[in-house]
Amino acid sequence: MKRPPFSVYFSLVLFIFTSSFASAQDYEYGSVNDLKGVTRYWVDTEGSVKARERIISKIKKALPMLELDEEMKASQIRLTFKFGEAPIALQLNGAGAAGIGMVWMDAKGKDKTRPRLIFDFQDVETTRLDRSPEVNFAREFIKAYKKANGLK
Secondary structure, rough: OOOOHHHHHHHHHHHHHHHHHHHHHOOOOHHHHOOOOEEEEEEOOOOOHHHHHHHHHHHHHHOOOEEEEOHHHHHOOEEEEEEEEHHHHHHHHHOOEEEEEEEEEEEOEEEEEEEEEEEEEEEEEEOOOOHHHHHHHHHHHHHHHHHHHHOO
């Protein structure tokens, strides 16, 4: 029997993760350009201190001008990251963790009660030699921030 392609497994993991973050009525969409001028951020990794430290370390090194807030309410943007398991077929081939990250900010316009999704990121560690999903999420955030703010 032929195994389904990797994309089928990845789509399933992505669906499970994203359905646990928020439903379509709970937020609005923004864009990477919304990161322009942002100076304060907060990181939530659902209790994974090690993942939080890795994300913060990457951001501090690449973007020292950004200030990490200790309280979510004080921040301009919120980075959320959640781990999961890679599909069993990938685990048998040596895959590690799967993860999804999202960058949120307060809504703009009339309805300021809904958060604004700036961008999301999904990753599966396909071999033990790959960078971890949380590090890849931090790297993608850094690229997006630099692009929005005209930095190299």
